[in-house]
Amino acid sequence: MTCAHLDDVLLVDSHLEPSGLVKAHAETCPECGPLLAELRRHRDAARAFEPAAPDPDTARRIRRGAQSSPSRRHWVVVAGISAAAALALLALRPTHIQMPQGELRHIGDATLSSQTPLELRKLRPWSDLELLKGTAQLVVDGGPTLLRTPFVTLQATQAECVITVSAQSTAITVRSGVVSARDPRGLRRLTAGGPAWFPVPPRAERIAQARLKIASEPAAALEVAQEVLRQAPDGPEAALALALAADVHRRSGRWQAAEAGYMRLASHPHGRAYREEAMFRRAMLLLKLGREQDALRVLQQPVPTKALWPERLRLQADIEQALGNHGEARILRQRAQRAETTGSAP
Amino acid sequence: MRGQSTRSGAQRATKPASFELVFRAYFHDVFRLVGHQLGPGARRSDVEDVTQLVFEAAFKAWPRFRGDSKVRTWLFGVAYRVVLRQLRSFGRQRRLLRAVQAAPPRHDDERTPERHVAAKQQTLRVWSCLMRIAAKKRTVYVMHDIEDRTATEIAEFLGVPRETVRSRLRSARAELVELLRRLDARGMMR
Numbered sequence: 195m196t197c198a199h200l201d202d203v204l205l206v207d208s209h210l211e212p213s214g215l216v217k218a219h220a221e222t223c224p225e226c227g228p229l230l231a232e233l234r235r236h237r238d239a240a241r242a243f244e245p246a247a248p249d250p251d252t253a254r255r256i257r258r259g260a261q262s263s264p265s266r267r268h269w270v271v272v273a274g275i276s277a278a279a280a281l282a283l284l285a286l287r288p289t290h291i292q293m294p295q296g297e298l299r300h301i302g303d304a305t306l307s308s309q310t311p312l313e314l315r316k317l318r319p320w321s322d323l324e325l326l327k328g329t330a331q332l333v334v335d336g337g338p339t340l341l342r343t344p345f346v347t348l349q350a351t352q353a354e355c356v357i358t359v360s361a362q363s364t365a366i367t368v369r370s371g372v373v374s375a376r377d378p379r380g381l382r383r384l385t386a387g388g389p390a391w392f393p394v395p396p397r398a399e400r401i402a403q404a405r406l407k408i409a410s411e412p413a414a415a416l417e418v419a420q421e422v423l424r425q426a427p428d429g430p431e432a433a434l435a436l437a438l439a440a441d442v443h444r445r446s447g448r449w450q451a452a453e454a455g456y457m458r459l460a461s462h463p464h465g466r467a468y469r470e471e472a473m474f475r476r477a478m479l480l481l482k483l484g485r486e487q488d489a490l491r492v493l494q495q496p497v498p499t500k501a502l503w504p505e506r507l508r509l510q511a512d513i514e515q516a517l518g519n520h521g522e523a524r525i526l527r528q529r530a531q532r533a534e535t536t537g538s539a540p
Numbered sequence: 541m542r543g544q545s546t547r548s549g550a551q552r553a554t555k556p557a558s559f560e561l562v563f564r565a566y567f568h569d570v571f572r573l574v575g576h577q578l579g580p581g582a583r584r585s586d587v588e589d590v591t592q593l594v595f596e597a598a599f600k601a602w603p604r605f606r607g608d609s610k611v612r613t614w615l616f617g618v619a620y621r622v623v624l625r626q627l628r629s630f631g632r633q634r635r636l637l638r639a640v641q642a643a644p645p646r647h648d649d650e651r652t653p654e655r656h657v658a659a660k661q662q663t664l665r666v667w668s669c670l671m672r673i674a675a676k677k678r679t680v681y682v683m684h685d686i687e688d689r690t691a692t693e694i695a696e697f698l699g700v701p702r703e704t705v706r707s708r709l710r711s712a713r714a715e716l717v718e719l720l721r722r723l724d725a726r727g728m729m730r
Contacts (some may be wrong), residue, residue, distance in 0.1 A: 204710045221544045232717055239666040242659060245575025246584060248591075253567050254594045257560075301679075532588075 197225040201234075208281075210234045277281040326467050329358045335373075345430055345469070346392045349374045361402065378429070397422050397431040401438055409443060416442045432466040437472070444479065453479040470497040474506055486513050504533040559602045562611055563595065569612075570594055570619050577623045579667050590626050594619045607698075616712035617697045620679060624698075632698055669719035673712050679710035680705055 195484040199219050203226045206212045210233055212220055222225045232347050248256075325343050332341055334350045341348045341357065346364045347359065353371025357364065367389040368376060375382050377392045385391050390420065394402070404418035422431050440455030459465045473492050477535040480489035511526035569713055574590045575582065598618045670678055683689045683697070684705075691709070696701040 202712045203708055229717065233713055236666050236716055239659070239662040239681075240670060240729060241577075241686050242663040243580045244580075244589065245572055248571045252571075252588055256567070256588065256595055257563055288708075361675060393708065493551060493655075531653075 197223055199226055200229065206230070210237060221502055286304065325357060325359055330355065331356050342519055345395055345398065346375055346377045349376075358389075358533060362394055365389040365391070383455050388469040395431065397426065397429075398434055401431060401434045405441075407443065408438070412442045412446055430465065433459060433462050433468060436462060436465065437468055440472070440475070444475065449479045449482055453483065466498055473497055474502050474509070477506075477509060480511070481513060486517055489513055504530045559599055562598070562602075562615060566615050569589075570615065573616065573687070574623055575620055576686060577620075577627070577679060579671055581665065581667070581671065593626065594622045595666060597622050601671050613696055617699065620683070621686075621699075622698050624675055624679055627679070630694065665723065666716070666720065669716055669723065672719055673715050677708045677712035677715070680708040681716065685713075 196445070199216065202216045202221060203212065206216065210230060211217075211228070235243055241459055245357040277435075330341070331354075332348070333354045334348065334352065336348055338351045338517075338519060341350075343357065343359045343364045348355075348366065350371065350373045353373050354369040355373050356367045356369070366384055367372065368384045368386050370386055373384045375384055375390070375392065378395050380389065397493075403423060408415045419435040419442070422435040423439070426432055436459040437454055440452050440459060443449075443452035443455055453476055456472040456479070460469045460472040460476065473495060477489040478494040480486075480492060488511050490510065491513050493513075494505055507530035509527050511523040511530065514520075514526060515523040571587065572589050574594065575587045578586055578590065598615055601618060605611075672682065673681070679698075680694060683694045684691065689697075691702050691705045694705045698705070
């Protein structure tokens with residue numbers, strides 16, 4: 195579409211009846227005339243959809259719901275705040291290492307899109323953050339801050355940098371100050387300049403390659419995972435290997451082995467980023483194995499992220515339903531629906 | 541396409557005595573507005589949920605409404621903002637799109653003429669492409685081209701400049717044409 199008057203045609207009023215110059219132009223232009231006709235056709239087709247009318251019961255129900263829910267929500271908020279305060283008190287017991295956590299303690303795929311640089315200026319000292327994928331702009335002015343990516347740990351006190359994590363590498367561009375970066379190869383001090391690259395370690399790369407063959411060559415994929423687990427059972431790659439092994443077992447129908455694998459992954463020191471998904475999958479497998487109560491217990495355990503919150507609520511509802519707790523199941527489904535609608539988690 | 545109760549007493553630029561009056565006067569209009577914005581892929585329960593959210597938000601904001609604008613403008617503004625927020629929810633957006641794509645044209649009657657079925661199919665095709673357009677642009681398209689509202693009115697509802705409305709409308713129309721052309725081209729290639 196190259197005509198200079200296209201914009202005028204695209205902006206005619208809702209009757210799509212241009213007047214004056216635009217009309218005269220559209221009658222002769224080989225682009226604008228058909229475009230106008232198309233717009234009219236699409237508008238008429240779209241208008242043919244007639245939304246359903248409400249019935250009297252709906253009006254009554256919505257009126258009652260609309261006028262009662264704010265107060266109910268108020269109590270939910272109060273209860274939530276009280277619970278959070280109690281948890282905070284527990285967390286700050288003197289026996290606990292004093293390491294205040296920033297508001298963005300866990301930054302996963304669910305909370306950070308790769309296109310949105312995140313500025314972390316307002317962090318308290320000793321913030322401990324995690325960036326699994328995407329880009330974050332870290333501005334630390336006063337107080338050491340840790341930022342972990344899957345294979346690199348950064349520490350900065352007075353610095354400004356941009357970190358991009360992808361499947362192949364972690365790239366760090368320091369704009370000011372000094373940043374210490376540690377990966378399996380050792381420690382590097384980074385100062386202002388072009389991006390420093392930290393490629394994904396070879397073991398992790400092998401796991402990524404094996405994952406691609408999970409459907410066609412499950413035995414080979416499992417072998418790679420087991421080899422990595424033998425070589426470095428406590429390293430960051432071990433978490434990836436555990437996830438791969440558990441997935442292979444699950445897809446091959448070895449549910450008990452898969453369940454045990456997800457349990458190991460959830461409790462692995464480097465498995466925090468995968469914990470929520472691992473526990474969710476574990477609960478699904480326990481359900482398949484007929485262990486409903488165990489599945490419920492797993493779903494009720496605290497997890498560091500809430501990306502699967504609606505799915506977990508729905509699974510919990512299914513289990514409660516299967517156990518005959520219909521009221522509880524209904525409440526859980528409503529919560530799941532609300533969580534899906536608002537995109538929020540507690 | 542606008543609602544029938546737009547000339548009720550609650551439309552004056554003074555604050556009505558109670559929220560109940562506002563509810564009674566505009567419930568049907570808001571329900572219809574939500575239905576239009578969610579499109580043919582929405583289930584009845586979706587429309588009811590979002591309508592309830594609209595009235596919840598309005599009820600909460602009611603004490604702060606001073607009657608500076610018409611109640612209708614204020615309430616529809618609340619409604620559009622709530623709908624927009626709901627449409628931004630990725631899950632809901634994806635589900636609505638899937639539902640439109642999966643919906644077969646309804647055969648109300650075995651003797652339904654083919655032309656009627658084709659028209660319904662065309663409606664679903666257009667809506668399935670509309671659901672692919674970003675929510676803030678689609679909202680403007682639906683308000684302008686389907687609900688027949690003017691750019692000034694939409695700007696007032698959404699609280700954005702009129703030029704923003706015009707630019708969103710322009711992109712929504714262009715994207716819709718482009719999406720449908722691509723769909724037609726794919727259909728011809730098969």
